[in-house]
Amino acid sequence: MKNVNHFFEHKKILTLILVSAFLWSSIRIFYTDQTLISYDGISTLFNFLWSVFYLDVTPEFLVICLKAVVQTILYAFGGLSLAIIIAIPIGILSSGTCIYNKYVNNTVVTTLRFVLACTRSIHELIWALLLVSIIGLSPMVAVLALTIPYVGILGRIFAEQLRDVPQQPIRLLLSNGASYTKAVMYGRIPLAMPNIISYIFYRLECGIRSAAIMSFIGIQGIGYQIHLSLLDLRFGQVWTGLICLTILVVVVDAWSSIVRKALTS
């Protein structure tokens, strides 16, 4: 055991591992892959970059973009709200704080953690592809596909936050005769609430980005508009869509950082 600890103290080993992994992988890709830039690629690139100056700002397209932005926001909020509703009971159960019986608690915690890890490890677009082949193409798919991985992420964070609250108030409640469930209800949840809300607002931005890429399976939204304009090779419209998406994400980010600052002070 001591030897192992000694091994991990050498920082040079870490540097060596990281640098050699990066060099090896890039050299490997460089030699196996074909030429980087496709035929006529450079002129297309300049064409694409130059069309920043030809943004499509006609009122019709701006209205389309605004509608798409609103759709993206709505899908993100729908998916996140359902994920929060599902993740709260799962998070409480998998925090291992509300069941008194030790064996029941251990089995519940390990199974729930495994389920959360599985839902978390698959990307939301893959979930969407799988769901489309089950329930067909509808806005429900976007919402459910957002919900499933976010339950995994939020459930884990809820469990961690509920476990890491200051222990003194909880012990006081338990010694005064409260049951484990009541200690969770009146002790742990109020104490962990600010952190949980701030994390949810942090995830909002990621949710919006995830909702935007649902375009790939044909769900409406700002990503869909960008994709369509790109297929038409109208680069001015593509840039307008990209700028709309950036403004949306920046605004949501600013909102969430204001809320988080208000929660911590």
Add this chain to the structure above:
Amino acid sequence: MNKLSDSTVKNKYIIRISLISSVILSIISWGYVLFESRYSLPGLFSLHTVTETKEFISKLMGFEQNLSLAYQFNSWFELRHLAFETLLMSICSIGIAGIIALTTCIFASRNFHDDTIFGYSRPLLKIVYFIVRNIYSFTRAIPELILAIILMLFLTPGIWVAAIALAIHNVGVLGKLYSECIEDMDITALKSLQSSGARGWQLLSYAVLPQLLPKFLTYLLYRWEVVIRTTVVVGLVSAAGLGREFRLSFSYFHYEDLGLLLLWYIVLVIIVDLLCSLLRQFITVRY
């Protein structure tokens, strides 16, 4: 005293208004989603969906044609090249992103152009700060998938497209995290070096990096875990790694291959999680 209570009241209002507005937005969005999918909603909560799901899962497992993993172990094992390609792609992209973010993050931190370190504000660096910050938020806002679709216009399909798309997105994410670290750092060492004549790059390598490198590496490993999950999605459009096979077997309705690919995907995610927790021991051992 009066000022303090004012700010707490303000904070309370901010939190209350944002919570109420997000609840209202959620309700509106559910109304919208249910209205838009009104034809499929009765179908969603019916026996039909259950049987469809069962059928789909059994197809995915390959139970239909006796093609489950036990029968197909060889073909599963042959996919290891693709999985390996995907792993290389993720390492390469996170390496490029880390290098670019590490070299530019110092220009994107606020305390390098105002008077906290140098004692006077520097307008030229302020312009650089503005540009770099905006590039970060632009690349951060655009998802990897859309970046890959755009890059496919001028690059040949392959691993590089996916790696570059992932790298561009992660430059924004890592750069923002790094510059926030620099803004929150302890600047006494920085100030003493600066007063003895050190300048930009020297400050980065002798004052910022020794203090913040453990934090930076932790963020880098955390992003690697995220990147390995997204490689498959980027591979869907850029014809690289597991994503290409994923899309092909979806188009051919070869659901049993899809099951094998999903299994490889989960195996990759688990491998990267384990590697990250191993590498984190190097970082956390002294702190």
